[in-house]
Amino acid sequence: MSTFLAQVRHGLVSLGFLVFIAAALPVSAQQSAPNVPIDPDASSVKEQSLLQEEPRIQGRIDIPDARASVLIQPAGRTWDHFHEVTLHWLGAIIVVGMLAVLALGYLLLGRIRISAGRSGRKIARFTPIERFSHWLTAVSFVVLGLTGLNITFGKLLLLPVIGPEAFSALSQAAKYAHNFTSFSFMAGLFVIVVLWFKDNIPKKVDLDWLRQGGGFIKSRHAPAGRFNAGEKMVYWLALGAGAAVTVSGLLLLFPFYGTNIAEMQIAQVIHAIVALLFIAMILAHIYIGTLGMEGAFEAMAIGEVDINWAKEHHDLWLAEALAKRPDAPPGEPAPAPTPAK
Amino acid sequence: MARMKFLCDADRCIDCNACVTACKNENEVPWGINRRRVVTINDGKPGERSVSMACMHCSDAPCAAVCPVSCIFPTEEGVVLHSKDLCIGCGYCFYACPFGAPQYPRIGNFGSRGKMDKCTFCAGGGGNEETGSPEEFKKYGANRLAQGKLPLCAEMCSTKSLLAGDGDIIAQIYQERVLKRGYGSGAWGWMTAYHEKPSV
Numbered sequence: 001m002s003t004f005l006a007q008v009r010h011g012l013v014s015l016g017f018l019v020f021i022a023a024a025l026p027v028s029a030q031q032s033a034p035n036v037p038i039d040p041d042a043s044s045v046k047e048q049s050l051l052q053e054e055p056r057i058q059g060r061i062d063i064p065d066a067r068a069s070v071l072i073q074p075a076g077r078t079w080d081h082f083h084e085v086t087l088h089w090l091g092a093i094i095v096v097g098m099l100a101v102l103a104l105g106y107l108l109l110g111r112i113r114i115s116a117g118r119s120g121r122k123i124a125r126f127t128p129i130e131r132f133s134h135w136l137t138a139v140s141f142v143v144l145g146l147t148g149l150n151i152t153f154g155k156l157l158l159l160p161v162i163g164p165e166a167f168s169a170l171s172q173a174a175k176y177a178h179n180f181t182s183f184s185f186m187a188g189l190f191v192i193v194v195l196w197f198k199d200n201i202p203k204k205v206d207l208d209w210l211r212q213g214g215g216f217i218k219s220r221h222a223p224a225g226r227f228n229a230g231e232k233m234v235y236w237l238a239l240g241a242g243a244a245v246t247v248s249g250l251l252l253l254f255p256f257y258g259t260n261i262a263e264m265q266i267a268q269v270i271h272a273i274v275a276l277l278f279i280a281m282i283l284a285h286i287y288i289g290t291l292g293m294e295g296a297f298e299a300m301a302i303g304e305v306d307i308n309w310a311k312e313h314h315d316l317w318l319a320e321a322l323a324k325r326p327d328a329p330p331g332e333p334a335p336a337p338t339p340a341k
Numbered sequence: 342m343a344r345m346k347f348l349c350d351a352d353r354c355i356d357c358n359a360c361v362t363a364c365k366n367e368n369e370v371p372w373g374i375n376r377r378r379v380v381t382i383n384d385g386k387p388g389e390r391s392v393s394m395a396c397m398h399c400s401d402a403p404c405a406a407v408c409p410v411s412c413i414f415p416t417e418e419g420v421v422l423h424s425k426d427l428c429i430g431c432g433y434c435f436y437a438c439p440f441g442a443p444q445y446p447r448i449g450n451f452g453s454r455g456k457m458d459k460c461t462f463c464a465g466g467g468g469n470e471e472t473g474s475p476e477e478f479k480k481y482g483a484n485r486l487a488q489g490k491l492p493l494c495a496e497m498c499s500t501k502s503l504l505a506g507d508g509d510i511i512a513q514i515y516q517e518r519v520l521k522r523g524y525g526s527g528a529w530g531w532m533t534a535y536h537e538k539p540s541v
Contacts, residue, residue: 044526048527062358063375074439164410
């Protein structure tokens with residue numbers, strides 16, 4: 001080593017260098033890791049985690065409209081897909097399918113005639129109140145069905161034909177018709193459910209009717225009371241479907257009166273699907289009551305039916321009804337004893 | 342062509358409701374109709390979050406798809422408008438909307454729905470009225486977009502939490518913010534509305 005002074009200088013320089021490095025370390029530390037980001041919202045909720053817990057995100061709002069408290073309900077897109085895709089397919093298959101089945105039935109069976117021909121003698125089948133209630137329900141149903149189908153299918157089938165302004169005006173009227181006619185439908189349905197409840201209770205004879213082919217097989221005789229098994233099915237299905245569309249329809253008519261967005265969507269889904277099935281069933285009912293069977297329509301139109309028609313299709317009911325008559329017409333064979341039920 | 346979007350930075354929203362007031366005033370929205378609202382989640386608890394919400398002007402808008410009279414449609418700029426002349430007030434667009442944007446005045450029989458009203462991105466309406474005319478204003482509110490301006494809610498936001506405008510630009514602004522401050526809860530509603538997140 002050189003002189004003592006040189007050693008001291010060397011040591012001081014080394015020391016200074018060390019101090020410099022020591023001081024520099026924290027500085028570089030400052031530059032390489034700036035203020036560690038503090039996330040003030042770390043404990044706060046995130047969109048994805050909220051949606052995983054609940055189907056929709058809700059919070060507190062300042063306005064009195066309770067619906068506004070829902071921030072995001074992604075189920076809206078799902079419901080839209082149901083209405084625009086699923087329901088269109090369901091509707092096409094159910095309604096057009098039923099029409100196709102009925103057309104096929106007509107081609108194969110034709111109009112089911114009264115085998116013995118008309119006798120010319122009539123017997124009362126439906127009272128004026130029964131007929132009025134039935135037609136009130138029936139006409140209401142047709143109005144409701146058509147205006148309801150307009151909501152789903154109108155823009156596909158009718159809008160291209162008559163243009164947007166006319167279609168909107170029509171749809172506006174259809175909306176009001178649908179809303180108001182629902183009440184006459186509900187009233188009519190209630191009355192016929194009550195009036196015909198007793199005669200529609202399933203009985204053993206209904207099984208026999210089904211086994212004999214329900215009057216569609218000419219060679220066999222299908223026994224029936226006032227209403228056969230087919231009519232009883234229409235009654236009970238109409239009661240069930242009618243109740244379902246009534247409840248869901250009232251929810252749709254008075255939206256958000258105790259229901260939230262999810263419940264409204266469910267109500268619409270039920271209303272639409274049940275209505276489609278109901279329409280299909282009524283199409284079959286209309287067919288058999290008009291084109292499908294000779295002698296059927298006059299029962300509901302004027303309240304009386306031909307005796308031969310009654311003998312062929314509702315023999316048990318005819319026997320009871322004839323037995324009740326105070327005076328049997330001359331030449332009329334003695335009514336058959338009332339068979340055990 | 343710009344694709345218009347909204348982005349609410351939920352980390353900046355302070356529930357001041359300036360956006361709500363601005364919208365109400367600019368468009369003279371009648372009483373009972375709330376085009377824009379601020380929803381506060383976990384109010385008063387730690388981790389409280391506020392988000393401003395109106396119409397998101399979705400890509401393939403479910404309201405437009407479900408409308409029975411096809412009165413809702415997107416413009417070239419992605420703004421979803423509707424025609425009050427064609428609307429029948431059936432309420433289906435509200436069921437379909439993930440954000441609860443459609444509003445209805447209760448002026449039908451028995452308080453039932455009148456014509457639908459919603460945020461128009463301050464772009465007037467989808468009817469036949471002349472752009473910027475008093476008739477258009479009476480029905481749909483302001484048409485700022487036609488004057489080259491952006492929606493007033495975003496302009497008035499006190500913290501610049503609510504951004505409105507070209508989707509790419511506001512996504513970029515948001516991403517820069519997230520990078521600079523180091524945190525971000527994401528663009529609320531973007532996945533549902535636009536099927537995408539603001540890309541980094």
